[in-house]
Amino acid sequence: MSDSRASSVIQEWAGSYPGQNHTLNQTSASNQLSQMDMMPYGQAQGLGRGGPDDRVSEQMMGLSYLPYMSSCLSNTSNAGNTNHHQSHVNTQQDFSSFLMPTLRAPVNKRSLSKDSAEYRLRRERNNVAVRKSRDKARRRIMLTQQRAGQLQEENQRLQSRIGQLTQELDSLKHILSQRHLQGADGGPAGEASI
Amino acid sequence: MSDSRASSVIQEWAGSYPGQNHTLNQTSASNQLSQMDMMPYGQAQGLGRGGPDDRVSEQMMGLSYLPYMSSCLSNTSNAGNTNHHQSHVNTQQDFSSFLMPTLRAPVNKRSLSKDSAEYRLRRERNNVAVRKSRDKARRRIMLTQQRAGQLQEENQRLQSRIGQLTQELDSLKHILSQRHLQGADGGPAGEASI
DNA sequence: CTTGATTGCGCAATTA
DNA sequence: ATAATTGCGCAATCAA
DSSP, rough: OOOOOTTTTTOOOOOOSSTTOOOOOOOOOOOOOOOOOOOOOOOOOOOSSSSOOOOOOOOOOOSSSSSSTTTTOOOOOSSSSSOOOOOOOOOOOHHHHHHOGGGGOOOOOGGTTTTTTHHHHHHHHHHHHHHHHHHHHHHHHHHHHHHHHHHHHHHHHHHHHHHHHHHOOOOOOOHHHHHHHHHHHOOOOOOOOO | OOOSHHHOOSSSHHHSSSSSOOOOOOOOOSOOOTTTTOOOOOOOOOOOOOOOOOTTTGSSSOOOOOOOOGGOOOOOOOOOOOOOOOOOOOOSOTTHHHHHGOOOGGGGGGGOOOTTTHHHHHHHHHHHHHHHHHHHHHHHHHHHHHHHHHHHHHHHHHHHHHHHHHHHHHHHHHHHHHHHHHHHOOOOOOOOOO
């Protein structure tokens, strides 16, 4: 495992896709949480593949994490979303559904034909956003680790310095006390000491 | 139905045979910070084995959240979907399978019927492993952040302490110099007060 | 409602 | 062969 500490080797990836700009926002290793932002960005639009595809559709089983072994093959046919919401404390009657148009069924989702261009466009955009977001997260994590490392180093230096100062201080105190004794021993003058 | 773009199931097997091992010298970003196991969040690594058949890197380090290429959408509908663009460097990999019994063709994948129990079992196991791994990663990240925070706090305390000690030290030095002067001046009586 | 950002999840390729 | 990692796409949800 060679590790490269290089604090500036996070960008070599010169993209290579059809007309797209790469917003390399790279905050150099600085203190504190660097708030990267990034913004506009050319939007993707490289869809239009040749053949229909996407057999997407089977992903609804999110479930328990903790019990890694508990009942493995329990393909709960849902729960993936775990909408533990909406079923709060139904203090009211059952007409809540009428009061909450927000929860109305798959109304607007109709145009979700996996074949529609709309769909692909949205998917592609989201994919871009996801990659971007994860990249950001990765960078953030690395920065944090780096920061922790630097802080630890600095901490040691500071500890060292403290030890040094303390020792020096003790020496001086000792010297002073000696003088104090000498002074008291042979002189009438009273001195204050710390 | 799942899918994802993906992949090559057989093709890289063929590609990585000829003796072209991936010399991916992945750099892990670990170093000091040995408190906890470090994750390999290495970056860089931008090399690229100049092989012409880098179909694999297609998803290696997906740097750049760009539209990606549209071509990565292929659905491995099920068994028998070996139709992959593997028309690359077919220089001569015919007998490779004979030369490398260890890596022989999709033998393992033989029962890759998405319907096979074997498949599901493996998938499920991997899913469990994935959840576990991610959970671990999340925990690790939080710990690192926490550690960074604590270190920063401690850092401040140490800085403070150093300032305090330094000041104290200066006082004593001053006192000593005073006594020195006074003592040399003629009177043994020197007073110090802080 | 629409869009980009996040987040949890499963898949598949790699790595150990 | 198995478990652990890791990049990626999907879909739900958040936040504007």
